[in-house]
Amino acid sequence: MGSRRPLLVRLAETDRASVAFTLDGEPATALEGDTVLTAVLTQHGRLLRNEFSHAPRAGFCLMGACQDCWIATADGERLRACATVIAPGMTLLSGGEGA
Amino acid sequence: MTPPVIVGAGPAGVRAAQALVAHGLRPVLIDEAPRAGGQVYRRPPAHFRRTAAALYGTEATRATALHAAADALADHVDHRPDSLVWNAQGGALDVLRGGRIERVPYQGLVVATGATDRVLPVPGWTLPGAFTLGGAQVALKFQGCAIGERVVLMGSGPLLYLVAYQYAKAGARVAAVLDSARLADQVAALPLMLTQPSTLMKGAWYVAWLRAHGVPIVRAARPLQIVGGERVEGVRFEHGGHTRTIDCDAVGMGHALRSETQLADLLGCHFDFDELQRAHLPQRDAAGRSSVPGLYLAGDGAGILGADAAEWAGERAALALLEDRGVAVDADRARALERRLAGIRPFRRGLERAFPFPTDWAARADDELVVCRCENISAGQLRATVRETGADDINRLKALSRVGMGRCQGRMCGVAATELLAHACGRTVREVGRLRGQAPIKPVPLSALSASSALREPEATA
Numbered sequence: 001m002g003s004r005r006p007l008l009v010r011l012a013e014t015d016r017a018s019v020a021f022t023l024d025g026e027p028a029t030a031l032e033g034d035t036v037l038t039a040v041l042t043q044h045g046r047l048l049r050n051e052f053s054h055a056p057r058a059g060f061c062l063m064g065a066c067q068d069c070w071i072a073t074a075d076g077e078r079l080r081a082c083a084t085v086i087a088p089g090m091t092l093l094s095g096g097e098g099a
Numbered sequence: 100m101t102p103p104v105i106v107g108a109g110p111a112g113v114r115a116a117q118a119l120v121a122h123g124l125r126p127v128l129i130d131e132a133p134r135a136g137g138q139v140y141r142r143p144p145a146h147f148r149r150t151a152a153a154l155y156g157t158e159a160t161r162a163t164a165l166h167a168a169a170d171a172l173a174d175h176v177d178h179r180p181d182s183l184v185w186n187a188q189g190g191a192l193d194v195l196r197g198g199r200i201e202r203v204p205y206q207g208l209v210v211a212t213g214a215t216d217r218v219l220p221v222p223g224w225t226l227p228g229a230f231t232l233g234g235a236q237v238a239l240k241f242q243g244c245a246i247g248e249r250v251v252l253m254g255s256g257p258l259l260y261l262v263a264y265q266y267a268k269a270g271a272r273v274a275a276v277l278d279s280a281r282l283a284d285q286v287a288a289l290p291l292m293l294t295q296p297s298t299l300m301k302g303a304w305y306v307a308w309l310r311a312h313g314v315p316i317v318r319a320a321r322p323l324q325i326v327g328g329e330r331v332e333g334v335r336f337e338h339g340g341h342t343r344t345i346d347c348d349a350v351g352m353g354h355a356l357r358s359e360t361q362l363a364d365l366l367g368c369h370f371d372f373d374e375l376q377r378a379h380l381p382q383r384d385a386a387g388r389s390s391v392p393g394l395y396l397a398g399d400g401a402g403i404l405g406a407d408a409a410e411w412a413g414e415r416a417a418l419a420l421l422e423d424r425g426v427a428v429d430a431d432r433a434r435a436l437e438r439r440l441a442g443i444r445p446f447r448r449g450l451e452r453a454f455p456f457p458t459d460w461a462a463r464a465d466d467e468l469v470v471c472r473c474e475n476i477s478a479g480q481l482r483a484t485v486r487e488t489g490a491d492d493i494n495r496l497k498a499l500s501r502v503g504m505g506r507c508q509g510r511m512c513g514v515a516a517t518e519l520l521a522h523a524c525g526r527t528v529r530e531v532g533r534l535r536g537q538a539p540i541k542p543v544p545l546s547a548l549s550a551s552s553a554l555r556e557p558e559a560t561a
Contacts, residue, residue, distance in 0.1 A: 003227075003329060003330075005330070007227055007228050007246065007247060007330065007348075007349065008238060008242075008244040008245065008246060008247075009244060009245045009246075009247060009248055009271070010243060010244050011239070011243055011244060011245050011269050011270050011271060012149055012153075012243035012269065013143070013147050013148065013149065013242075013243035014243070015148070016146065016147075032146070033143070033144035033146060033147060033242075034242065035241075035242065038238075038242045038244055042244065045227050045228075045329065045330050046227050046329075046330075050225070050472075050475060052474055052475035053225075053469075053475045055225065055226075056226075056227050056329055056330070057225060057227065057472075058227030058228065058330075059230065059234070060225075060229065060230055060231060060234060060472070060511065061215055061216065061230070061231045061233065061234045061510075061511070062230060062231070062233070062234035062235075062237040062238060062241075063138055063215060063233060063234065063237055064131055064183075064541070065215040065359070065507060065510045065511070066215075066231075066472070066507050066510060066511045067473065067505075067506035067507045067541070067542060068225075068472055068473070068506075068507070068511075070506075070542075078544070080542075082237075083131065085133075085144075
């Protein structure tokens with residue numbers, strides 16, 4: 001499965017405290033100061049599926065303009081992954097469609 | 100007394116705030132980011148450890164100076180980070196902050212909303228692993244990450260080479276730089292670019308550094324497709340009459356920048372078509388006054404001139420705001436700033452000559468190409484709409500096809516849709532017009548709207 005392989009590669013700033021969260025029901029670990037986008041894409045290949053094509057998406061602009069990184073949470077919320085900092089205990093779902 | 104408000108805490112917004120504070124005012128400074136600096140001098144979270152030299156390279160001195168200026172203002176401005184201005188009307192802004200909406204009145208408004216990448220789609224651009232050049236840079240600066248193991252950077256413009264340099268320097272593998280411009284374009288631009296010799300030298304130095312470090316640079320390259328099923332697997336491109344494919348797992352793409360003009364639009368600014376930038380931009384005079392009294396425009400949000408010019412324009416716009424409020428300002432300083440801004444224009448023309456917009460993009464776009472990534476609308480659908488309805492205006496095309504109506508409001512597809520429409524209906528990009536901004540200019544959760552007592556008529560998300 002392509003989605004299981006990470007997209008982003010950490011090159012620096014790896015000496016940070018870890019943050020535990022849940023991705024698609026599985027325990028996952030990010031680093032303090034990661035955005036939700038970084039937290040997910042350093043271990044996974046998508047953030048959502050487009051509601052029209054159902055194809056995977058993983059953000060595009062990383063600066064709050066493209067709106068293509070809205071990820072679902074298990075609580076039924078949507079978060080703009082590039083502009084939201086990962087917090088302990090977040091439960092994220094990468095199969096959600098759109099915002 | 101109602102304070103002046105500045106939207107955007109990048110180079111323009113910070114210098115505007117500094118000038119207002121120096122004249123005894125306490126402006127409100129609203130910004131989407133958690134820390135001031137804007138995109139170009141974006142700061143990582145406070146506990147990150149890389150030095151300014153590592154983060155900003157040749158721009159470290161400028162970045163550090165801007166951050167120091169912002170930090171020194173902390174006690175003198177009402178800084179509202181993590182805050183999204185999503186509507187503006189009647190002398191007030193509607194701002195989303197921490198899931199709640201507040202209305203911020205202003206007396207004097209400086210709009211310094213910056214820019215994003217100007218994107219010309221290619222098939223496969225919606226695949227995971229494809230990002231904008233600016234996005235690729237944000238991943239590195241703000242998060243210490245590369246967008247992939249093997250990265251192709253493509254498009255054109257100064258950012259192309261800067262990102263390539265920053266990536267290679269940080270230890271990422273840059274598989275290729277694909278520039279749509281020809282070397283001849285860059286040679287032809289030299290006379291104009293020599294008006295800013297140090298900036299020209301920096302650009303030349305990045306290219307030389309990349310070559311010395313074995314990064315392949317292909318000029319006059321035409322990207323044909325980002326290849327892949329569920330994620331990026333390569334880039335197919337045309338060069339010198341041949342088609343080649345490079346394996347990669349990530350792509351950074353962009354053709355220079357486009358201004359974020361939605362707020363100026365909502366506020367009723369008059370726009371003119373700018374031939375150089377191939378875009379409709381809000382009118383502003385040499386001082387930054389818009390066509391709307393009390394509304395000032397500064398920085399790349401009103402036309403792309405770069406970070407240095409944004410600092411000067413921010414300060415100049417603040418001085419204009421002060422003058423219009425009857426506050427005495429240093430007229431020599433104001434004139435000097437205007438001279439500097441005028442002086443950078445030949446170089447700006449040079450950049451456009453060096454990295455020309457590929458005006459044949461629309462003619463070559465396949466019908467299957469997805470233009471609108473929000474609503475998955477293809478070039479073929481847009482052409483069919485034009486054929487069937489005779490639409491020759493971008494807002495008419497938007498109403499009929501939904502292009503530009505999705506969550507991004509045309510930020511990513513607007514340039515491409517306009518080019519396609521102009522080509523399909525035989526008019527110029529000037530004639531087909533510009534996508535009009537609509538509130539909310541970025542999505543606002545319904546929960547925030549329904550919780551707000553300030554709003555009588557809740558509006559749905561776009």
